[in-house]
Amino acid sequence: MEHISVLLNEAIDSLGIKPDGIYVDATLGRAGHSSKILEKIPNGHLYCFDKDETAIKESQEKLTRIASNFTIIHSDFSHLKEELEKLGVSQVDGILADLGVSSPQFDDPSRGFSYRYEARLDMRMDQSQSLDAYYVINNYEVGRLAKIISDYGEDKDAYRIAKAIEKQRSLQPIVTTFDLVEIIKKAKSPKELAKKGHPAKQTFQAIRIEVNDEKGALEALLRDGPGLLKKDGRLSIITFMSLDDRLVKKAYQNLTVIEGDRKGFILPEDIKTPDYHLLTKKPILPSLEEEKANPRSASAKLRTLVRD
Numbered sequence: 001m002e003h004i005s006v007l008l009n010e011a012i013d014s015l016g017i018k019p020d021g022i023y024v025d026a027t028l029g030r031a032g033h034s035s036k037i038l039e040k041i042p043n044g045h046l047y048c049f050d051k052d053e054t055a056i057k058e059s060q061e062k063l064t065r066i067a068s069n070f071t072i073i074h075s076d077f078s079h080l081k082e083e084l085e086k087l088g089v090s091q092v093d094g095i096l097a098d099l100g101v102s103s104p105q106f107d108d109p110s111r112g113f114s115y116r117y118e119a120r121l122d123m124r125m126d127q128s129q130s131l132d133a134y135y136v137i138n139n140y141e142v143g144r145l146a147k148i149i150s151d152y153g154e155d156k157d158a159y160r161i162a163k164a165i166e167k168q169r170s171l172q173p174i175v176t177t178f179d180l181v182e183i184i185k186k187a188k189s190p191k192e193l194a195k196k197g198h199p200a201k202q203t204f205q206a207i208r209i210e211v212n213d214e215k216g217a218l219e220a221l222l223r224d225g226p227g228l229l230k231k232d233g234r235l236s237i238i239t240f241m242s243l244d245d246r247l248v249k250k251a252y253q254n255l256t257v258i259e260g261d262r263k264g265f266i267l268p269e270d271i272k273t274p275d276y277h278l279l280t281k282k283p284i285l286p287s288l289e290e291e292k293a294n295p296r297s298a299s300a301k302l303r304t305l306v307r308d
Helices: 008-014 032-039 053-064 077-086 103-107 133-139 142-153 158-169 177-187 201-212 214-228 242-256 288-293
Strands: 022-025 045-050 070-074 092-098 229-239 276-278 301-307
Touching (some): 008 032, 008 229, 022 032, 032 045, 032 092, 045 053, 045 077, 053 070, 077 092, 077 214, 092 214, 133 158, 133 201, 142 158, 142 201, 214 229, 214 242, 229 242, 242 276
Parallel strands (some): 022 092, 092 229
Antiparallel strands (some): 229 301
């Protein structure tokens, strides 16, 4: 399936792109957002980050057909600041991060991301790394596994699933995605199994986040990204999970609200105003038309931070 960039026009508009600006696409993917940014910066430069070599190869060809003023960096965006510094870049006009997993990754059975296809447990976005879903499932201590499923998957049956995994792997290794799906189904009650949605969705999400350190990468972006922005520079992040959206919302709030700055409270004159503000008070959501055309966009939220 071809990857459809979510909130494409909204994300591009949120960056307030300048023709000579320096921009970062922290999640290159199949270059949906990057292509639009590159078209708008004939005198600027675009830096793109991705861990997936297949995505990089495809996007390199796509972007080259548009212009040459871009640089692709094979790295997780958790290293955004240090990788840009290596290239002599200390400030940028905008950063965009789309935290969704690209459709080609989900829809390629061999990558082991999906509970809908049988494949060896993998889930690595960067296939050169050693840690994969097989290792997590077969080697993590049961308490750690339960915490990951609970925290990252928000599944209330986390401990039961972890114990079921522990029991099965004591008999033989858990090798494939379908092996894991069957274990999860057996660990859940009939009432839970009757609910809408695939019973393995939350656990698979949790394992994927752990394998790729997605939470750590987002925390690094929220720590380093704002400081890289020039005056009027913007950091736009598209989230798809409540876990990620809460992190983004809290980080943005910490940067835009001074403690005690609430309605009816007069701030002392010596307290400085925040260095950032929100582009919109509420996140931008997909239109009904986009949700209908691309159901995977339904949970997307776009939040943009602006440096004053």
